[in-house]
Amino acid sequence: MTKPRNSAQPWRVLWLIPVAVLAALSIVATSGGSGGGDNSDDGGGGGDLPLNILPTYNFFMTNLPGDTPLTVSVGSSFAVSVDFDGLFPGSVNLDADANNIVTFLSYIVRSGARVDLTLTSTDPSPLDGTFAVIVTEDINAMVDDAPVSGAFNVVTAIETVSVSILGDGIQLTLNGGAPVVYNNWEEFTDLFDDESQETWQRRAALAAGAFGFVIEQFFSMADILDELEAVTFTSPVVEVCDMFTGTPPEGVLAQGEITITWLGSGELSNDDDFSWQFNQCWSDDSSELIDGTVSLENYTETIDTNNNTLFEIGFGGLSGEPGGVVYEMTISDTVENQGVFTIPPEGVMTINGGFALIIQAP
């Protein structure tokens, strides 16, 4: 009878270490990239060819390194801080014209995305405290519109509110109980300001509002990305804002301006910083007055030189690298009465902290 031989010797087990390492590296190295790791940061990999921008990109938001969560204070009433739990993932569909000016069309916040919100009121409120907002089904929406589908949970230590975005309304359930349905997104989010409503519903409305705010900030920052290279040619770039259509609030300029300053030199390259300053900039469309600075730190851009396609762009990094979008600004509602604009105290929103933002090819 032939007995199979075995030559296994104890020292041979050591060979498994480099074999395992080789296996892991060979799997990871199949990831797309810029062939050989020669990352270009200026889109020059394709010579004079225009940069290709894909119709869909993933995006990720995460906390800034250190303890500087995105925090929004509303008047002297309350403050909400947003703590991204790891990476906040999503994707965007976009249209890039012949000059690579990008228009964002729609977005998805992916299931599993989570933020922890902490509400702190000046006067004690039943809403105070920290709660988690966890996306349980992909949330789909057109840019600047209310979500059309998806679901998320609002979780405290003692209750879970499930919010489902349905075709004909918004359905809320508390701990799996009887559903409560609202006709549309606005009706649902307005619950937060209605103190006669139940706390769990107001908390869910706050969660929805915070989600909307985070997405709005994402697109505000993403929208400027395609302008940054042009800024480096004529930095600083100054744009005038809308002029007040009446008497501006006391101490406010009749017409403010926005200044974008590139803080780098030579060519636009990774780790460059930009300063986006709003000097009493009023918008006729939104009736909002913006004042302050958004620092765009540690710009990152990677081109896939194999096909001259934008692979990654953003500020900061996903693994705790320095940089990101850092706010130090106020957004104030303005109210017009007989041609005179004023700013109600409860209409002043102060934004501090920020997030890192990376948009990446799928």
Place this chain on the structure above:
Amino acid sequence: MLVPTRQRGPEIKMLFLATLLLATGIMVYALDRAGAVYFLPDWTATPTGTAIFGPLGDHLPTFLHPLVFILITAAVFRPWLRLLPAICAAWFAVECLFELGQMAPFDSRIAEAVPSWFDSVPVLRITADYFTRGTYDPLDILSIGLGTVIAYPIVRAFLRGE
């Protein structure tokens, strides 16, 4: 006195076959996928993939990878035959974990856990990209399984000296 020496033929044959299969997998990336992967130099890039392997190329690398590494493991470790199923199962599990790691929400969780010093090390710096850019595909799991299953009789035959 004559001391019996161990035959090294099976190991060499397994390593040769592994190299051949590995080269096939690399060709899929170089030819069908326009060289758009990290481990290939820029000069291999083509404007579009030439699709020499056709639809087979979509899953051939994930089929070949466990097969190759089971062969390599058997060649360097020369295990008892009874250990072979465990080796196959271990590689199947490892390969599946990498594939599953590309699925949301695991992809972002893993990317978040990647230490920042990876950024300064070639190859390692695209670790997060592998998970966030890669797309989980159940057919990849199937091809990993097929590669593992096919590896078993092949390696068994080599180890038995057939």
